[in-house]
Amino acid sequence: MSKEHIMESVSSRFKVIRLEKGYSQDKMAKVLGISKKTLVQIEKGRILSGWTTIVAICALFRDSEVLQVLLGGDPMEVIETIAHDGVERPRSKSLGGRVWWKEIDKKGSFRLQQNMISQHYRILDESNNRWLSTFEKEDALRRLEELFYGESLSNE
Structure with a gap:
């Protein structure tokens, strides 16, 4: 698994992770430290999230079932191993x-x-x-x- 693969996979599941947590787009953007416009672009598949935001979502939502299934367990273990x-x-x-x-x-x-x-x-x-x-x-x-x-x- 490469950094690019993780960025693509996690970016494509931003909305599902957000909904799993019950967050609005405004709250999710604030938690991740990105603009709502950027979040919308990521959720619509128009852009990929940057590595720093991927690391943030994996750290802040490490208990997410979506992330755990996607990455095969603790998301931070995979992120740390790659980084x-x-x-x-x-x-x-x-x-x-x-x-x-x-x-x-x-x-x-x-x-x-x-x-x-x-x-x-x-x-x-x-x-x-x-x-x-x-x-x-x-x-x-x-x-x-x-x-x-x-x-x-x-x-x-």
């Missing part, structure tokens, strides 16, 4: 991947999952803490090995 070209941050809590995730590999207490919608990868520990998010499978596999061998050494 930072992968994210590594030990002990960031997740829900464990019961809905949009398939398990790719498991080593010790760490498991590698891939999101079935966005196609990005993440590594979770036994407590569902996120250790890595990336779109690069090879990076994820390498890091899984590193975490496993680090864990194995510390258990000796």
Whole structure:
């Protein structure tokens, strides 16, 4: 999933997200920090939202079912992974991947999952803490090995 794909997909669902929240166009524009005219143009498909507004809608409406289904879970995880070209941050809590995730590999207490919608990868520990998010499978596999061998050494 690319930045451009996210911009197109989320822009095309602005109105549905707004209606899901029960907001008027005036309120939605104010919340997002854009003009009502710009919001109308986005909702009518005449323009795409800019990246900054996409990030804002994903952050401010991260509980939106529309966004969660569109992006395969927490919208901010996908946004952060794209923006930072992968994210590594030990002990960031997740829900464990019961809905949009398939398990790719498991080593010790760490498991590698891939999101079935966005196609990005993440590594979770036994407590569902996120250790890595990336779109690069090879990076994820390498890091899984590193975490496993680090864990194995510390258990000796």
